[in-house]
Amino acid sequence: MEAVESNVQHGDSAGGRPSSTKKDRRNTWASAFILVNNFLQYTAYFGVSTNLVNYLKFRLHESSKSAANNVTNWQGTGSITPLLAAYLADAFLGRYWTILIFIIISILGYGVVTVSAAAALQGSVFYAGLYLVALGGGLLVVMAPFGADQFDESDEVERRRQSSFFNWFYLSLNCGSLIGGTVVVWVQTSVGWGIGYGIPAIFCAISAAVFLAGTATYRRDRLPGGSPLTRIAQVVVAAVRKYDVVVPADASLLLHECDDVDGDVGDAGDGVIQGGRRLVHTAQFSDKASPSPWRLCTVTQVEELKCVLRLLPVWATGIIYAAAYTQMSTTFILQGDTLDPRVAGFKVPAAVLSVFDTLSVMLWVPLYDRAIVPLARRATGHDRGFTQLARMGVGLVVLTLAMLVAGALEVARRRVIARHGILDDGYLPMSIFWQVPQYVVVGASEVFTFIGQMEFFYDQAPDGMRSLCSALSSTSFALGNYASSAIVAVVARATARGGRLGWIPDDINRGHLDDFFWLLAVLCVGNFAAYLVIARWYTYKKTVD
Known part of the structure; x- marks a missing residue:
């Protein structure tokens, strides 16, 4: 079951800085801010989602079938928005700004939901807030990669800490679901919907403050590199154009990679996205997409598609x-x-x-x-x-x-x-x-x-x-x-x-x-x-x- 994992150490786009006490403290604080933010966000989310069907039935007077369908439709939308947030983070905005923008969208959504529930406004207002929450929820899938970015992958100790981070990230998620799905739901049913939905709104606002408070500690050298879908499309188009090229016995004769022109691996001059690392050629899949980017692609670009x-x-x-x-x-x-x-x-x-x-x-x-x-x-x-x-x-x-x-x-x-x-x-x-x-x-x-x-x-x-x-x-x-x-x-x-x-x-x-x-x-x-x-x-x- 265990495929053999490479022992090649990962390069660090920031220049392979050695570990130090100061650096350890910095990524520890950065991770702490991210984990607390994740806990607050999931508490807010489960505080709304867990008991949503009952709100639709008893406050908006929907039938059981209609309420159930509306909940699943909302959850389905919430499963699509992470793809949008992730694309924006990788292609244009970077993870930090994507998280911040989608937190603001979430605050607006929870705020509208709270006002609608407290003032007993018509259902269209409630649904507007609800779908803003679904859109803002896209930040949650960007949060884990951003947290993992805080660790230097070229350092063995930090690679271990990065692996540990994913464990604690998932724990913070479950702690949020526990509080949101029990305490907040109890408030909704025993105290009132206005207060019950106001708590998630407050938690989301606090999460924004926590995230901003950690700004100085975050490592943000993973820069957006343009549309990854365009890079994949270029490889596919180049491969189709070269479908009849005969691959030589020595594949290295066919492969193309830009040289490092300035000593800074991973910048635009190398044919690699900024903040990215070159990928080693692998034998899996054909390499016929090997100087228009739609005709000639680098090894790294082809390997991205292979990945x-x-x-x-x-x-x-x-x-x-x-x-x-x-x-x-x-x-x-x-x-x-x-x-x-x-x-x-x-x-x-x-x-x-x-x-x-x-x-x-x-x-x-x-x-x-x-x-x-x-x-x-x-x-x-x-x-x-x-x-x-x-x-x-x-x-x-x-x-x-x-x-x-x-x-x-x-x-x-x-x-x-x-x-x-x-x-x-x-x-x-x-x-x-x-x-x-x-x-x-x-x-x-x-x-x-x-x-x-x-x-x-x-x-x-x-x-x-x-x-x-x-x-x-x-x-x-x-x-x-x-x-x-x-x-x-x-x-x-x-x-x-x-x-x-x-x-x-x-x-x-x-x-x-x-x-x-x-x-x-x-x-x-x-x-x-x-x-x-x-x-x-x-x-x-x-x-x-």
Whole structure:
């Protein structure tokens, strides 16, 4: 599973400055400002999104179907805006200014939502604010690459700290979702919608102040390099024009790279984007796009396209992972709705159990970062403990175990139905807290796969496309949601033929949800098998010192 990672050290566009106490303090403070900002932003986001369907139903008086569709439409828009923000960051604005601009858009959005909720304005005003929030949310996918930019990749110690940063970044995200999805939601339902939406607006405004406060500590030498899509198009056009060129046995005779004309590698005079690094030629894919930029492309420019092409198969394996992961918000809840939710006189809604997934992440991040990585580093000799592909692969296996745990609970649940029946209040004589293990296992898989994806897509993307590739990795999660819906639809129809109820009927006590979980486990195994092939084929990016 572990493709061999290059030992070539990454160059530093800022000139390979050595580590120092002063520099350590600077990127520590920069990381702290970014992590706090991320926590505040995600608290605000989940403070709005978690309970949105209820606001649309009870305050805007929409039907259940209309409210559900409007929520998914809004979330779908929110999954597209990161691509826009990432493109602007890589091509024109740079990550710092992109984050600042989109924070301002978010503040406007949360402000409009708050005013609309407090003054009971018409729905069009509320939706205007809501979609401004979706647009401003594009900054979140730029934040992780900007945080990783604070570390010098040519320094071994800082490479380790950069890897650690992604762990703590994901932890701050989950802390935000925990506060936003519990405390803020409680305020909305118990105190009022105006105050409940005002809190996210305040958090977003504070996040802007925090981000600006850290300006002096940020490293901002990753300059925008123009449209990465244009650079890719130039390679494709040049390759088409040279489709009939015969590649010599020695590919170096064909390859073209501009010489360093001024001793500053990575400036415009080298044919490399400013702030970027040259890429070493690799043997994967053909090199016929090798002085108009639409006729003759540099090695680095061709390798940029190769980097993207190599990322796509890895990206695709994230779709099935996400489809299984999203069962937490669908079939896990259906399963939990039938179990006894009573604890000391209170009823625990099935959806609330997702907090154990968050708590699991909060436990596993420091455990992974402070215990597992040092042990793995001694065993493997790898500065990150595991290669990025190995880390993601472990998460794929762990999620398979989560589906098996959910299936085993469903088998036990059906046995309880057969032996004891259903109580008068409609619940089974089986506590809802039997679901906790499957949520905990899902959380463990996130720490390996989701964080591994963030680090992998940042590290393996070309320097001028890091924000865009980071945004691309997040789209696999959106496609996983669509894949989950498709799988459920196909299974429901295929298993309900001939008058049968099928695996997922309206009354799941009469269905076979266990078979559905077994199917997901099989899909996860197949996905992992494909991932092994891709990981063995993958060639890690190499840069010229």
